Amino acid sequence: MTNTTDGDLLLKNITAQAPFPICFADLEKAVAEKIPAGPFGYIRSGAGGEQTLRNNRSAFEKYSIVPRFLNDVSNVHTSINLFGKTYPTPLIFAPVGMNGMVHEEGELAAVRAAQQLNMPYIQSTVSTYALEDVAEAAPSATKWFQLYWSTNEEIAFSMAARAESAGFEAIVLTVDTVMLGWREEDVRNQFSPLKLGYAKGNYINDPVFMASLPNDSFESYVQGVLQNVFHPTLNWEHVRELKRRTNLPILLKGILHPEDAKLAIVNGVDGIIVSNHGGRQLDGVIGSLDALPSIVSAVKGQIPIILDSGVYRGMDALKALALGADAVAIGRPFIYGLALEGQQGVERVMTNIYDELKVSIALAGTTSIEGLRTITLVKNDGMEVK
Numbered sequence: 001m002t003n004t005t006d007g008d009l010l011l012k013n014i015t016a017q018a019p020f021p022i023c024f025a026d027l028e029k030a031v032a033e034k035i036p037a038g039p040f041g042y043i044r045s046g047a048g049g050e051q052t053l054r055n056n057r058s059a060f061e062k063y064s065i066v067p068r069f070l071n072d073v074s075n076v077h078t079s080i081n082l083f084g085k086t087y088p089t090p091l092i093f094a095p096v097g098m099n100g101m102v103h104e105e106g107e108l109a110a111v112r113a114a115q116q117l118n119m120p121y122i123q124s125t126v127s128t129y130a131l132e133d134v135a136e137a138a139p140s141a142t143k144w145f146q147l148y149w150s151t152n153e154e155i156a157f158s159m160a161a162r163a164e165s166a167g168f169e170a171i172v173l174t175v176d177t178v179m180l181g182w183r184e185e186d187v188r189n190q191f192s193p194l195k196l197g198y199a200k201g202n203y204i205n206d207p208v209f210m211a212s213l214p215n216d217s218f219e220s221y222v223q224g225v226l227q228n229v230f231h232p233t234l235n236w237e238h239v240r241e242l243k244r245r246t247n248l249p250i251l252l253k254g255i256l257h258p259e260d261a262k263l264a265i266v267n268g269v270d271g272i273i274v275s276n277h278g279g280r281q282l283d284g285v286i287g288s289l290d291a292l293p294s295i296v297s298a299v300k301g302q303i304p305i306i307l308d309s310g311v312y313r314g315m316d317a318l319k320a321l322a323l324g325a326d327a328v329a330i331g332r333p334f335i336y337g338l339a340l341e342g343q344q345g346v347e348r349v350m351t352n353i354y355d356e357l358k359v360s361i362a363l364a365g366t367t368s369i370e371g372l373r374t375i376t377l378v379k380n381d382g383m384e385v386k
Protein backbone atom coordinates (compact mmCIF):
# COMPACT_ATOMS: atom_id res chain seq x y z
CA MET A 1 0.00 0.00 0.00
CA THR A 2 1.80 3.14 -1.21
CA ASN A 3 1.33 6.58 0.19
CA THR A 4 1.71 8.56 -3.00
CA THR A 5 -1.31 9.64 -4.96
CA ASP A 6 -0.59 8.72 -8.55
CA GLY A 7 -3.76 10.30 -9.86
CA ASP A 8 -5.20 7.25 -11.57
CA LEU A 9 -6.25 4.95 -8.75
CA LEU A 10 -9.60 4.43 -10.43
CA LEU A 11 -8.24 3.38 -13.79
CA LYS A 12 -6.78 0.15 -12.41
CA ASN A 13 -10.41 -0.95 -12.02
CA ILE A 14 -11.07 -0.44 -15.69
CA THR A 15 -9.55 -3.51 -17.30
CA ALA A 16 -10.43 -6.15 -19.84
CA GLN A 17 -11.24 -8.62 -17.06
CA ALA A 18 -14.66 -9.38 -15.68
CA PRO A 19 -15.53 -6.44 -13.45
CA PHE A 20 -15.62 -6.83 -9.68
CA PRO A 21 -18.48 -4.89 -8.07
CA ILE A 22 -17.12 -1.41 -7.45
CA CYS A 23 -19.64 -0.04 -4.94
CA PHE A 24 -21.71 -1.37 -2.06
CA ALA A 25 -24.97 -1.56 -4.02
CA ASP A 26 -23.29 -3.61 -6.77
CA LEU A 27 -21.67 -5.87 -4.18
CA GLU A 28 -24.94 -6.49 -2.40
CA LYS A 29 -26.70 -7.28 -5.67
CA ALA A 30 -23.98 -9.74 -6.73
CA VAL A 31 -24.08 -11.52 -3.37
CA ALA A 32 -27.89 -11.70 -3.43
CA GLU A 33 -27.59 -13.55 -6.72
CA LYS A 34 -24.88 -15.89 -5.44
CA ILE A 35 -25.88 -17.12 -1.98
CA PRO A 36 -29.19 -18.47 -0.60
CA ALA A 37 -31.84 -16.14 0.82
CA GLY A 38 -31.24 -17.28 4.43
CA PRO A 39 -27.59 -16.24 4.78
CA PHE A 40 -28.03 -13.24 2.50
CA GLY A 41 -30.97 -11.95 4.57
CA TYR A 42 -29.05 -12.55 7.79
CA ILE A 43 -26.16 -10.40 6.59
CA ARG A 44 -28.08 -7.65 4.78
CA SER A 45 -30.93 -6.98 7.13
CA GLY A 46 -31.36 -4.73 10.12
CA ALA A 47 -33.55 -5.14 13.17
CA GLY A 48 -37.28 -4.36 13.13
CA GLY A 49 -38.41 -1.98 10.43
CA GLU A 50 -34.76 -1.17 9.58
CA GLN A 51 -34.91 2.49 10.59
CA THR A 52 -31.48 2.20 12.21
CA LEU A 53 -30.08 0.68 9.03
CA ARG A 54 -31.45 3.63 7.04
CA ASN A 55 -30.27 6.15 9.66
CA ASN A 56 -26.72 4.83 9.28
CA ARG A 57 -26.73 5.71 5.61
CA SER A 58 -28.67 8.96 5.75
CA ALA A 59 -26.30 10.23 8.46
CA PHE A 60 -23.46 10.26 5.92
CA GLU A 61 -25.63 11.94 3.28
CA LYS A 62 -26.32 14.86 5.62
CA TYR A 63 -22.74 16.12 5.34
CA SER A 64 -20.98 17.73 2.41
CA ILE A 65 -17.38 18.82 2.01
CA VAL A 66 -16.34 22.29 0.92
CA PRO A 67 -12.98 21.48 -0.71
CA ARG A 68 -9.93 23.70 -0.96
CA PHE A 69 -7.62 23.77 -3.97
CA LEU A 70 -4.15 24.92 -5.02
CA ASN A 71 -2.42 23.01 -2.26
CA ASP A 72 0.18 20.46 -3.32
CA VAL A 73 -1.62 17.17 -2.65
CA SER A 74 0.82 14.88 -4.43
CA ASN A 75 1.79 13.04 -1.23
CA VAL A 76 -1.11 11.71 0.78
CA HIS A 77 -0.32 10.02 4.11
CA THR A 78 -3.07 7.93 5.60
CA SER A 79 -1.23 6.32 8.48
CA ILE A 80 -2.66 6.24 12.00
CA ASN A 81 -1.43 5.18 15.40
CA LEU A 82 -3.46 2.94 17.70
CA PHE A 83 -2.29 1.43 20.99
CA GLY A 84 1.33 2.13 20.17
CA LYS A 85 1.35 0.69 16.64
CA THR A 86 1.30 2.49 13.31
CA TYR A 87 -0.95 1.30 10.48
CA PRO A 88 -0.81 2.52 6.89
CA THR A 89 -4.57 3.07 6.68
CA PRO A 90 -7.36 4.08 9.09
CA LEU A 91 -9.46 1.03 8.12
CA ILE A 92 -10.24 -1.89 10.45
CA PHE A 93 -12.14 -5.15 9.99
CA ALA A 94 -15.26 -5.05 12.20
CA PRO A 95 -16.05 -8.31 14.00
CA VAL A 96 -18.47 -10.27 11.85
CA GLY A 97 -19.52 -13.68 13.10
CA MET A 98 -20.08 -17.00 11.38
CA ASN A 99 -18.12 -16.40 8.19
CA GLY A 100 -18.36 -20.09 7.26
CA MET A 101 -21.89 -19.27 6.18
CA VAL A 102 -20.60 -17.54 3.03
CA HIS A 103 -17.22 -19.14 2.35
CA GLU A 104 -15.62 -22.40 3.45
CA GLU A 105 -12.39 -20.66 4.51
CA GLY A 106 -14.44 -18.16 6.53
CA GLU A 107 -12.43 -16.10 9.01
CA LEU A 108 -9.16 -17.65 7.80
CA ALA A 109 -9.57 -15.98 4.41
CA ALA A 110 -10.65 -12.68 5.98
CA VAL A 111 -7.70 -12.50 8.39
CA ARG A 112 -5.25 -13.32 5.59
CA ALA A 113 -6.66 -10.35 3.67
CA ALA A 114 -6.25 -8.16 6.76
CA GLN A 115 -2.65 -9.33 7.11
CA GLN A 116 -1.96 -8.56 3.46
CA LEU A 117 -3.42 -5.05 3.82
CA ASN A 118 -1.96 -4.40 7.29
CA MET A 119 -5.35 -3.50 8.75
CA PRO A 120 -6.33 -4.62 12.28
CA TYR A 121 -8.66 -7.61 12.24
CA ILE A 122 -11.27 -8.04 14.98
CA GLN A 123 -12.34 -11.65 15.32
CA SER A 124 -15.84 -12.39 16.59
CA THR A 125 -16.61 -14.66 19.53
CA VAL A 126 -19.14 -16.43 17.30
CA SER A 127 -16.65 -17.38 14.59
CA THR A 128 -16.74 -20.51 12.49
CA TYR A 129 -12.99 -21.00 13.10
CA ALA A 130 -11.31 -20.90 16.50
CA LEU A 131 -9.17 -17.92 17.45
CA GLU A 132 -6.10 -20.18 17.59
CA ASP A 133 -6.69 -21.21 13.94
CA VAL A 134 -7.12 -17.57 12.94
CA ALA A 135 -3.86 -16.67 14.70
CA GLU A 136 -2.06 -19.47 12.88
CA ALA A 137 -3.53 -18.46 9.50
CA ALA A 138 -2.17 -14.91 9.77
CA PRO A 139 0.60 -14.77 12.35
CA SER A 140 1.73 -11.25 11.49
CA ALA A 141 -1.74 -9.66 11.25
CA THR A 142 -2.80 -7.38 14.09
CA LYS A 143 -5.66 -9.30 15.68
CA TRP A 144 -8.10 -8.12 18.32
CA PHE A 145 -10.64 -10.44 19.93
CA GLN A 146 -14.30 -9.41 20.14
CA LEU A 147 -15.80 -10.82 23.30
CA TYR A 148 -19.42 -11.59 23.88
CA TRP A 149 -19.78 -11.85 27.62
CA SER A 150 -21.02 -15.25 28.82
CA THR A 151 -23.70 -15.97 31.38
CA ASN A 152 -21.13 -18.35 32.83
CA GLU A 153 -18.43 -15.70 33.33
CA GLU A 154 -15.64 -18.25 33.46
CA ILE A 155 -16.21 -18.88 29.74
CA ALA A 156 -15.67 -15.18 29.00
CA PHE A 157 -12.46 -15.13 31.05
CA SER A 158 -11.28 -18.33 29.41
CA MET A 159 -11.79 -16.92 25.91
CA ALA A 160 -10.05 -13.66 26.83
CA ALA A 161 -7.08 -15.63 28.22
CA ARG A 162 -6.92 -17.82 25.11
CA ALA A 163 -6.91 -14.70 22.93
CA GLU A 164 -4.08 -13.19 24.95
CA SER A 165 -1.94 -16.32 24.71
CA ALA A 166 -2.65 -16.68 20.97
CA GLY A 167 -1.17 -13.21 20.34
CA PHE A 168 -4.32 -11.12 20.06
CA GLU A 169 -3.56 -7.52 21.01
CA ALA A 170 -6.84 -6.16 22.38
CA ILE A 171 -10.21 -7.30 23.72
CA VAL A 172 -13.27 -5.68 22.16
CA LEU A 173 -16.23 -6.15 24.48
CA THR A 174 -19.49 -5.75 22.60
CA VAL A 175 -22.05 -4.11 24.88
CA ASP A 176 -25.12 -3.83 22.64
CA THR A 177 -25.97 -7.51 22.26
CA VAL A 178 -27.21 -8.48 25.70
CA MET A 179 -30.22 -9.94 23.86
CA LEU A 180 -30.67 -10.74 20.21
CA GLY A 181 -32.24 -7.90 18.21
CA TRP A 182 -35.71 -8.29 16.70
CA ARG A 183 -34.63 -9.52 13.27
CA GLU A 184 -37.68 -10.08 11.13
CA GLU A 185 -35.84 -11.18 8.00
CA ASP A 186 -34.47 -14.23 9.81
CA VAL A 187 -37.94 -15.19 11.01
CA ARG A 188 -39.24 -14.74 7.47
CA ASN A 189 -36.47 -16.99 6.14
CA GLN A 190 -36.55 -19.33 9.14
CA PHE A 191 -32.78 -18.97 9.32
CA SER A 192 -30.44 -19.10 12.32
CA PRO A 193 -26.74 -19.60 11.52
CA LEU A 194 -26.13 -20.10 15.22
CA LYS A 195 -28.43 -23.11 15.29
CA LEU A 196 -26.70 -24.47 12.18
CA GLY A 197 -23.35 -24.55 13.99
CA TYR A 198 -21.57 -21.71 12.17
CA ALA A 199 -20.63 -20.10 15.49
CA LYS A 200 -18.88 -23.09 16.95
CA GLY A 201 -15.14 -22.39 16.46
CA ASN A 202 -14.37 -20.64 19.73
CA TYR A 203 -16.87 -22.63 21.80
CA ILE A 204 -15.98 -26.22 20.95
CA ASN A 205 -12.33 -25.37 21.51
CA ASP A 206 -12.96 -23.85 24.91
CA PRO A 207 -12.30 -26.23 27.81
CA VAL A 208 -14.50 -24.28 30.25
CA PHE A 209 -17.43 -24.20 27.82
CA MET A 210 -17.08 -27.87 26.92
CA ALA A 211 -16.87 -28.89 30.58
CA SER A 212 -20.14 -27.02 31.21
CA LEU A 213 -22.13 -29.13 28.71
CA PRO A 214 -24.17 -32.14 29.86
CA ASN A 215 -22.85 -34.18 26.89
CA ASP A 216 -20.97 -33.62 23.63
CA SER A 217 -23.97 -33.77 21.28
CA PHE A 218 -24.55 -31.04 18.70
CA GLU A 219 -27.84 -30.13 20.38
CA SER A 220 -26.19 -29.59 23.73
CA TYR A 221 -23.52 -27.36 22.11
CA VAL A 222 -26.26 -25.22 20.50
CA GLN A 223 -28.15 -24.94 23.78
CA GLY A 224 -24.90 -24.10 25.58
CA VAL A 225 -24.14 -21.22 23.18
CA LEU A 226 -27.70 -19.88 23.41
CA GLN A 227 -27.61 -19.97 27.22
CA ASN A 228 -24.32 -18.09 27.33
CA VAL A 229 -24.13 -15.65 24.44
CA PHE A 230 -27.03 -13.43 25.60
CA HIS A 231 -26.30 -11.94 29.02
CA PRO A 232 -28.73 -9.18 30.07
CA THR A 233 -27.00 -8.70 33.43
CA LEU A 234 -23.93 -7.11 31.79
CA ASN A 235 -22.85 -3.98 33.70
CA TRP A 236 -19.83 -1.81 34.51
CA GLU A 237 -18.62 -4.17 37.22
CA HIS A 238 -18.08 -6.80 34.50
CA VAL A 239 -15.94 -4.30 32.59
CA ARG A 240 -13.83 -3.63 35.68
CA GLU A 241 -13.49 -7.36 36.33
CA LEU A 242 -12.40 -7.99 32.74
CA LYS A 243 -9.82 -5.25 33.15
CA ARG A 244 -8.43 -7.06 36.20
CA ARG A 245 -8.30 -10.36 34.30
CA THR A 246 -6.42 -9.29 31.17
CA ASN A 247 -3.28 -7.37 30.34
CA LEU A 248 -4.69 -6.37 26.96
CA PRO A 249 -6.27 -3.01 26.17
CA ILE A 250 -10.06 -3.14 26.33
CA LEU A 251 -12.37 -1.45 23.85
CA LEU A 252 -16.14 -1.19 24.29
CA LYS A 253 -18.10 -1.68 21.07
CA GLY A 254 -21.59 -0.26 20.70
CA ILE A 255 -21.22 3.07 22.52
CA LEU A 256 -23.68 5.71 21.26
CA HIS A 257 -24.25 8.03 24.23
CA PRO A 258 -21.61 10.57 25.32
CA GLU A 259 -22.29 9.75 28.98
CA ASP A 260 -21.43 6.08 28.34
CA ALA A 261 -18.24 7.22 26.62
CA LYS A 262 -17.32 9.21 29.75
CA LEU A 263 -18.13 6.21 31.98
CA ALA A 264 -15.92 4.04 29.78
CA ILE A 265 -13.00 6.34 30.52
CA VAL A 266 -13.79 6.44 34.23
CA ASN A 267 -13.84 2.63 34.26
CA GLY A 268 -10.41 2.36 32.68
CA VAL A 269 -11.46 1.42 29.15
CA ASP A 270 -8.77 1.98 26.52
CA GLY A 271 -10.88 2.71 23.44
CA ILE A 272 -14.45 2.79 22.16
CA ILE A 273 -16.23 1.78 19.00
CA VAL A 274 -19.14 4.07 18.20
CA SER A 275 -21.53 1.62 16.59
CA ASN A 276 -25.13 0.49 16.44
CA HIS A 277 -24.12 -2.98 15.29
CA GLY A 278 -24.87 -2.12 11.69
CA GLY A 279 -28.52 -1.53 12.57
CA ARG A 280 -28.95 -5.13 13.66
CA GLN A 281 -29.77 -4.73 17.34
CA LEU A 282 -32.21 -1.97 18.37
CA ASP A 283 -34.37 -0.42 15.68
CA GLY A 284 -35.00 3.32 15.70
CA VAL A 285 -31.49 4.16 16.88
CA ILE A 286 -29.41 7.20 15.99
CA GLY A 287 -27.15 6.72 12.96
CA SER A 288 -23.66 6.05 14.27
CA LEU A 289 -22.16 9.05 12.42
CA ASP A 290 -24.81 11.27 14.06
CA ALA A 291 -23.68 9.95 17.45
CA LEU A 292 -20.03 10.72 16.76
CA PRO A 293 -19.63 14.51 17.31
CA SER A 294 -20.99 14.57 20.86
CA ILE A 295 -18.85 11.56 21.76
CA VAL A 296 -15.75 13.21 20.29
CA SER A 297 -16.49 16.25 22.48
CA ALA A 298 -17.00 14.09 25.56
CA VAL A 299 -13.87 11.99 25.08
CA LYS A 300 -11.59 14.96 24.39
CA GLY A 301 -8.89 12.83 22.81
CA GLN A 302 -8.30 10.75 25.96
CA ILE A 303 -8.85 7.39 24.21
CA PRO A 304 -9.17 6.38 20.55
CA ILE A 305 -12.60 6.42 18.93
CA ILE A 306 -13.39 4.00 16.12
CA LEU A 307 -16.65 4.32 14.20
CA ASP A 308 -18.60 1.64 12.38
CA SER A 309 -22.07 1.14 10.87
CA GLY A 310 -22.69 2.31 7.33
CA VAL A 311 -19.10 2.98 6.22
CA TYR A 312 -19.45 1.66 2.70
CA ARG A 313 -17.08 3.83 0.68
CA GLY A 314 -14.00 5.97 1.02
CA MET A 315 -16.01 9.17 1.28
CA ASP A 316 -17.90 7.75 4.27
CA ALA A 317 -14.59 7.03 5.97
CA LEU A 318 -13.41 10.55 5.12
CA LYS A 319 -16.46 12.16 6.75
CA ALA A 320 -16.12 10.08 9.92
CA LEU A 321 -12.42 10.92 10.19
CA ALA A 322 -13.12 14.60 9.53
CA LEU A 323 -15.65 14.56 12.37
CA GLY A 324 -13.05 13.18 14.76
CA ALA A 325 -12.99 9.37 14.51
CA ASP A 326 -9.46 7.96 14.78
CA ALA A 327 -10.32 5.00 12.52
CA VAL A 328 -13.34 3.34 10.94
CA ALA A 329 -14.40 -0.29 10.93
CA ILE A 330 -16.05 -2.03 7.99
CA GLY A 331 -18.58 -4.88 8.34
CA ARG A 332 -20.88 -5.95 5.53
CA PRO A 333 -18.70 -4.81 2.61
CA PHE A 334 -15.85 -7.21 3.43
CA ILE A 335 -18.23 -10.10 4.10
CA TYR A 336 -19.76 -9.54 0.67
CA GLY A 337 -16.25 -9.61 -0.82
CA LEU A 338 -15.62 -12.88 1.04
CA ALA A 339 -18.83 -14.38 -0.31
CA LEU A 340 -17.88 -13.46 -3.88
CA GLU A 341 -14.19 -14.30 -4.07
CA GLY A 342 -12.80 -15.39 -0.70
CA GLN A 343 -9.59 -13.69 0.45
CA GLN A 344 -9.12 -11.96 -2.89
CA GLY A 345 -12.66 -10.58 -2.77
CA VAL A 346 -12.06 -9.17 0.72
CA GLU A 347 -8.86 -7.52 -0.46
CA ARG A 348 -10.59 -6.00 -3.47
CA VAL A 349 -13.40 -4.52 -1.41
CA MET A 350 -11.12 -3.05 1.25
CA THR A 351 -8.67 -1.76 -1.35
CA ASN A 352 -11.46 0.01 -3.24
CA ILE A 353 -12.65 1.71 -0.05
CA TYR A 354 -9.08 2.69 0.77
CA ASP A 355 -8.28 3.95 -2.73
CA GLU A 356 -11.41 6.10 -2.79
CA LEU A 357 -10.47 7.49 0.62
CA LYS A 358 -6.98 8.36 -0.57
CA VAL A 359 -8.17 10.11 -3.73
CA SER A 360 -10.81 11.93 -1.71
CA ILE A 361 -8.37 13.24 0.88
CA ALA A 362 -6.37 14.82 -1.94
CA LEU A 363 -9.45 16.16 -3.74
CA ALA A 364 -10.72 17.70 -0.50
CA GLY A 365 -7.49 19.67 -0.46
CA THR A 366 -5.42 18.01 2.23
CA THR A 367 -2.83 15.28 2.60
CA SER A 368 -3.33 13.42 5.87
CA ILE A 369 -5.83 12.20 8.43
CA GLU A 370 -4.82 15.11 10.70
CA GLY A 371 -5.39 17.44 7.74
CA LEU A 372 -8.95 16.09 7.39
CA ARG A 373 -9.77 17.49 10.82
CA THR A 374 -9.26 20.99 9.40
CA ILE A 375 -11.44 20.73 6.29
CA THR A 376 -14.79 22.47 6.05
CA LEU A 377 -17.90 20.33 6.41
CA VAL A 378 -21.43 21.64 6.04
CA LYS A 379 -24.75 20.06 6.84
CA ASN A 380 -26.89 19.94 3.73
CA ASP A 381 -28.93 22.88 4.99
CA GLY A 382 -25.74 24.89 4.42
CA MET A 383 -24.86 25.24 8.11
CA GLU A 384 -21.12 24.98 8.62
CA VAL A 385 -20.31 22.35 11.24
CA LYS A 386 -16.54 22.76 11.22
Ligand code: FNR
Nearest residue numbers: 043094095096097124174277278309310330331332
Ligand atom coordinates in the same frame (compact mmCIF):
# COMPACT_ATOMS: atom_id res chain seq x y z
C1 FNR B 1 -22.05 -8.31 12.69
N1 FNR B 1 -21.60 -7.54 13.78
C2 FNR B 1 -21.06 -8.18 14.87
N2 FNR B 1 -20.57 -7.44 15.91
C3 FNR B 1 -20.00 -8.05 16.98
O1 FNR B 1 -19.57 -7.36 17.90
N3 FNR B 1 -19.89 -9.42 17.01
C4 FNR B 1 -20.36 -10.22 16.03
O2 FNR B 1 -20.24 -11.43 16.06
C5 FNR B 1 -20.99 -9.58 14.92
N4 FNR B 1 -21.51 -10.32 13.90
C6 FNR B 1 -22.03 -9.71 12.78
C7 FNR B 1 -22.50 -10.49 11.72
C8 FNR B 1 -22.96 -9.87 10.57
C9 FNR B 1 -23.44 -10.71 9.43
C10 FNR B 1 -22.95 -8.46 10.47
C11 FNR B 1 -23.39 -7.77 9.21
C12 FNR B 1 -22.51 -7.70 11.52
C13 FNR B 1 -21.61 -6.08 13.72
C14 FNR B 1 -20.32 -5.56 13.10
O3 FNR B 1 -19.22 -5.72 13.94
C15 FNR B 1 -20.41 -4.06 12.79
O4 FNR B 1 -20.80 -3.36 13.94
C16 FNR B 1 -21.38 -3.75 11.66
O5 FNR B 1 -21.33 -4.73 10.65
C17 FNR B 1 -21.02 -2.40 11.09
O6 FNR B 1 -21.94 -2.01 10.17
P1 FNR B 1 -21.78 -2.21 8.58
O7 FNR B 1 -20.35 -1.89 8.21
O8 FNR B 1 -22.12 -3.65 8.31
O9 FNR B 1 -22.80 -1.27 8.09
